[in-house]
Amino acid sequence: MNGVVWLDKHINQNDTVSLPPIRISSDTARFNYKYPNGNRSALRLTRIVSEIVRLLNGTEAEKNMRWIVMGDDDTVFFTENLIRVLRKYDHEEFYYIGSSSESHIQNIKFSYGMAYGGGGFAISYPLAKALEKMQDRCIQRYPKLYGSDDRIHACMSELGVPLTREVGFHQFDLxxxxxxxxxxxxxxxxxxxxxxxxxDPVFPNMGRVNALKRLMASSKLDSASLTQQSICYDTANKWTVSVSWGYTVQIIRGVLSPRVMEVPMRTFIDWYKRADDKSLAFNTRLISKNACQRPRVYYLSNALPDSALQRTASQYVRWYDMWDPECDWNMRDPSEIEEVIVYKIPDPDRWNKDKAPRRDCCRVLPMKKNDTMVIDVGPCKDDEFIEFSVK
Known part of the structure; x- marks a missing residue:
């Protein structure tokens, strides 16, 4: 992978070693821009695809070029997973890959068929070359559009190329x-x-950069499984357990079905600051009104390789600021668990195109310490199902 940072003017570079190559995008004064209270930088940004094609034209690097991937200056890519996704597609065909917004209102305002620029999108190189031949003319036809991504979408529509939706690109209009x-x-x-x-920072009580570094630490161990959910049950205590590998573990009193647990809790609000589910473009569920069934949340504290057993060991520690109400149920309180240890064998091939996707299974292991839960996560075995067994 090669990266270029595009700017609108020259800067003084004091550190030329660690910075990626910097390019200055060309002037767009000749193009009309009529979106009320918008920013003309959208014109400059949308033309970067064409400018990359011109930059590469006739060079040795062009011979191996497969995809052009765009992202904002506040977009973070998990590059190994990006490559896993793009590997599924024939780069010699016309592909426009990305995802829509989490906000239903945003998608109505712009389009469900548009790849949102903040989440990032990928364009196969042959398609980028076709776009370069007509993009400037196309831009002139859409002066009333707002951003760079909807201008790309407009040109893709003229080229007859639909969005191939990959839900791992996250705009986070939340x-x-x-x-x-x-x-x-x-x-x-x-x-x-x-x-x-x-x-909010992906890990609480941390700065945003340090929180992101912590997430990246687990990504380095098993990027293919990062944030992948596993659901299992502690039958002895009648608890429901959800593992988002490399991120969180949740323990909930009682038995909640996988059909419920795979739906995101509404810990966020819409881009337009609405708190109802009708404003979101995916299924959500309310945080339980029943004080006894609010989850105990354990955030990743550390993740290490266990080379001797060819697995990873990750530690999740209880977050005490999260929902700790009184409960009168006659059953053990998950709050007694201070930390959760999760063992997992890395699975870099889990997204190969010849494999059908399936959630991992998790298994709650016998406790050796009353305040520590130990979980094994891995591919489901034959005849292993996510179900609560009554003893």
Whole structure:
């Protein structure tokens, strides 16, 4: 992979070693821009695809070029997962890959068929070359559009290329905690996250950068499984357990079905600051009104390789600021658990295109310490199902 940072003017570069190559995008003064209170930088940004094609034209690097991937300056990519997703598609065909917004209102305002630029999108190189031949003319036909991504979408429509939707690209048109969404991530590799300066830090009581570094630490151990959800039951205590590997563990009193647990809790609100489910473009569920069934949440504290057993060991520690109401149920309180240890064998091939996607299974192991839960996570075995067994 090669990266270029595009700017609108020259800067003084004091550190030329660690920075990626910097390019200055060309002037767009000749193009009309009529969106009320918008920003003309959208014109400059949308033309970057064409400018990359011109930059590469006739060079040795062009011979091996397969995809052009765009992202904002506040987009974070999990690059190994990005490659896993793109590997599924024939780069010699015309592909426009990304995802829509989490906000139903945003998608109505713009389009469900548009790849949102904050979540990032990928364009196969042959399609990028076709776009370069007509993009400037296309831009002139849409002066009233708002952003760079909807201009790309307009040109893709003229080229007759639909959006290929991959749900691991995350626009994050949300406010609040993304806990609910990332703890019940869709069954697909997480590719990108956006708006990290707007949503709460992915780990509480940490700065945004340090929180992201912690998430990246587990990504380095098993990027293919990052935030992938497993659901199991502690039958002795009648608890429901949900593992979002490399991110969180949740323990809930009582038995909640996988059909419920795979739906994200609404720990966030819509981009337009609405708190109802009708404003979101995916299924959500309310945080339980029943004080006894509010989850105990354990955030990743550390993740290490266990080379001797060819597995990873990750530690999740109780977050005490999260929902700790009184409960009069006659059953053990998960609050007695201070930490959760999760063992897992890395599975880099889980998203190969010849494999059908399936959630991992998790198994609660016998407790050796009353305040520590130990869980094994891995591919489901033959005749292993996510069901609560009554003893």
């Amino acid at each position: 406010f609040g905690e993304v806990l609910g969404l990332l703890s019940a991530h869709p069954l697909a590799p997480i590719v990108s996250v956006h708006h990290l300066d707007i949503v």
